[in-house]
Every structure is written in C-alpha cells, then in structure tokens.
Amino acid sequence: MTRVTAVYKPADYPGTPEQAATAGVAELFGYLFPGKANPEIDAAHLGVAVTARNPMLALNLARMSGFVARDLGWCQDQKLHELAVQAVNQHFGCAYTLRARAARAASLGLGPDVLAAIPDGGASPVFSETERLVVTYARAVASGNVxxxxxxxxxxxxxxTGAVECTAAIAWWGMWAMIINALCPDGA
Structure with a gap:
C-alpha cells in the first residue's frame, strides 16, 4: 500500500485540481503516452505514479529517467547499467524495484545467481572484471563512501566522462529507491 494516493491515470488526480495542476496532469500524461486516448501508468512505474501527486515533479523525473536510461553514454551498455541498478536497489532494500526489474535483468543475462552474488561486493566468479568493478562502485556510491x-x-x-555518467546513473536510481521506499514501503 502506498502512503499517498498514486495517480495512474488523469482521473486519479485527487480533488478538483486548480488550473495549473490540471495543465500539469495533461502535460505529464501527454509526455508519457503521446497520442494515447486512455493513458495509464502501469504498476511497474509506481514511482512515477506516486510522484504524480505533483505532476510537474513527475514529468521532470520521467524526462530525466528517460535520459539516464536511453541517452546517457555510460548506460548504453545495458547489462552494466542494469547491474548498477540492481546493486543500488539491493543496497537500499528496494524490494519493489528489484521485483519490477527482475525480468529485465534476466533478459540481459543477470539471472538469480548473478543477482544473489551482488551483496558479496562483486567477489563472486559469476562477475567479469568490469562487472565486479561496477558492483563494487555502485555499492560504494550508494553508501556515500567512495x-x-x-x-x-x-x-x-x-x-x-564515463565515471561521471556512471556515478550520476547510480545516484539517479538510488534517488528512485529512496522515493519508493518512503512512499510505498511495502511496494504495493
């Protein structure tokens, strides 16, 4: 259960929003679902749905998430990017995101055995040298001690530049883990 009312579709926005909020809701859903008649945020994007209590916040977070996931140079290696996301969410204990991204991780070759090895800091032989480095670094950045x-x-x-981008990606997904943990502690 979420601690705030999630906004999965425009009609979910609570109360009678003032004109600025109505415009923000329209802009948010227009950005997320261009041209779609009945837009609705799916359960896998709970963070966006809870931040949509402030539509402009959700819109800008969604834009930045898209940039980090699709356009940030370091994140173009999708497997390393997902490994960092998984390490960060394990660090913050964000069970919701770990469940929501399990299929994505598996599709990139990060099966349960690999994910289970993350807490040992990358020392497991399931990791390549570069993967070990990403896991170790993600855990260090998330802890605040690099x-x-x-x-x-x-x-x-x-x-x-790659180090800056990697650090930014880790910090970005850590921010989402903190939002989800605070606003949706049981991941519902």
Missing amino acids: PAVLFAEVAARFGE
Whole structure:
C-alpha cells in the first residue's frame, strides 16, 4: 500500500485540481503516452505514479529517467547499467524495484545467481572484471563512501566522462529507491 494516493491515470488526480495542476496532469500524461486516448501508468512505474501527486515533479523525473536510461553514454551498455541498478536497489532494500526489474535483468543475462552474488561486493566468479568493478562502485556510491583508489579504477576503465555518467546513473536510481521506499514501503 502506498502512503499517498498514486495517480495512474488523469482521473486519479485527487480533488478538483486548480488550473495549473490540471495543465500539469495533461502535460505529464501527454509526455508519457503521446497520442494515447486512455493513458495509464502501469504498476511497474509506481514511482512515477506516486510522484504524480505533483505532476510537474513527475514529468521532470520521467524526462530525466528517460535520459539516464536511453541517452546517457555510460548506460548504453545495458547489462552494466542494469547491474548498477540492481546493486543500488539491493543496497537500499528496494524490494519493489528489484521485483519490477527482475525480468529485465534476466533478459540481459543477470539471472538469480548473478543477482544473489551482488551483496558479496562483486567477489563472486559469476562477475567479469568490469562487472565486479561496477558492483563494487555502485555499492560504494550508494553508501556515500567512495575510496579514491576505487574512483581512479572506474575512471581508468570508463574515462572521466564515463565515471561521471556512471556515478550520476547510480545516484539517479538510488534517488528512485529512496522515493519508493518512503512512499510505498511495502511496494504495493
């Protein structure tokens, strides 16, 4: 159960919204579902549905999520990106997102055995050297304690721009985990 009323479709927006909120709801759903007659946010995007209590917040978060997932250079390696997302959500204990993204992870070759190995910090032989680095770095960024030597290894592997982008992606998905954990603690 969510702690706030989720807005899955425009009619879910509570009360009689003022004109600015009505315009924001229309803009949000127009962006998410261009040209669709009866737009509705699916259960896999609960974070957007709860942040839609403020439609402009949800709109801008959705835009940024799209940018991070589709356009950020470091995230173009979808398997490494998903590994970072999984490590962050495990760190924050965001069971909802872990469940919602399990099929995506599996489709990228990150099956239950790989996901189960994340908590050991990437020491498992199921990880390549680069995967180990991503898991270790994601866990460090999420904890707020990134040793200089670890950052140097990430920058050496991905370049300085890649290290910045990787860090931003980790922080972005960590922000979503915190929103979901606070507003939807049981992931419903």
